[in-house]
Amino acid sequence: MGSLVGNSPPFPKAPASSIGVGAAKESVYFRSDAQGIHLHLPTTLAWEEVWEELVWQLRSRKSYWTGVAPLTLWCQERELELPTLQALAVLLAQHRLQLWRVQTRSRTTAIAAATLGYSVEQSSLLEVVPSPPPDTTPLYLRSTVRSGMSVRHRGSVFLLGDLNPGGEIVAGGDIWVWGRLRGLAHAGAEGDRSAVILALQLEPTQLRIADQVARPPESGSPCNTPEVVYLQDGAICIASLQEFLRRRAWAELSS
Known part of the structure; x- marks a missing residue:
């Protein structure tokens, strides 16, 4: 450089x-x-x-x-x-x-x-003149986010590929990684505490939802076992996709 x-x-x-x-x-x-x-x-x-x-x-x-x-x-x-x-x-x-x-x-x-x-x-960019409303349409990527890469979007980000260590995805909405998530993922970056992170294999360097930060799990996820990261009672939780959907369905029935 x-x-x-x-x-x-x-x-x-x-x-x-x-x-x-x-x-x-x-x-x-x-x-x-x-x-x-x-x-x-x-x-x-x-x-x-x-x-x-x-x-x-x-x-x-x-x-x-x-x-x-x-x-x-x-x-x-x-x-x-x-x-x-x-x-x-x-x-x-x-x-x-x-x-x-x-x-x-x-x-x-x-x-x-x-x-x-x-x-x-991908943002509204800093301008002196008023800008149009931010683009919150989901961003779909078919690639590998490598070390040193940063993907930022005001809406949700769906990645068909891997997020490698040293790479990061920052989204205003959800983050779905149909591959291995081994970098930094920050969902709900603009304060959405209902945002979730989903990955086929979860081995992150850091997870964030809204203003909450979590340390990486001590052990990696079993291969091809989708997991969901979400906020509950102000704490970041991790559950299998099946368990997450079961809990959400039960919560909706109970409300």
């Missing part, structure tokens, strides 16, 4: 011919902070225009970092399919910029980023 040096000079503006005349137009722009380089993509331009402007900026700028610099991609609502995101990462790598995190409000982009192994944050 490279280190930023000195005050970061602004990236060059695109040539006037590519900006156009008349009303102001969104453009590709970079910024930097202690976390690395940030690339912001406009939402109103056609992808061909975005790509042309990005290539121009990368070829004409002077690097103000040393080594390979980590880069966060801010896509907003722009949808990037997996091949497009792959091509973008290759272009950035040619200029010593290593894509490692993607900030997006698009489920398509979030799925592509997670599939390629990048950390993902």
Whole structure:
């Protein structure tokens, strides 16, 4: 990972011919902070225009970092399919910029980023202007969340694959892992104490529901035995899926 040096000079503006005349137009722009380089993509331009402007900026700028610099991609609502995101990462790598995190409000982009192994944050993003209501539609991923990856979503997250040690899933709703859960899982991250975590095999480094945190179980779960993590009387509990459903059915009959 490279280190930023000195005050970061602004990236060059695109040539006037590519900006156009008349009303102001969104453009590709970079910024930097202690976390690395940030690339912001406009939402109103056609992808061909975005790509042309990005290539121009990368070829004409002077690097103000040393080594390979980590880069966060801010896509907003722009949808990037997996091949497009792959091509973008290759272009950035040619200029010593290593894509490692993607900030997006698009489920398509979030799925592509997670599939390629990048950390993902699918949220409303920080904006000065009012933003639309947060996307709480469930996020479905078919991938492996590896060490160093972070998947964040305002709704529930359903993962068909494994959550490895060093990886994390933070969800405003439930977390379902159809595989081995061996990393950090935080369900109900925005205060939903009814959220649950379900996994085929539970070997977590940490479990959280709302504001409650639990230590990992002393022994791993039997293979292919789904288990559910839930809150009861302010404490995190773990039960087999069958037992959890039995208790919930009994509670509903008793109420």
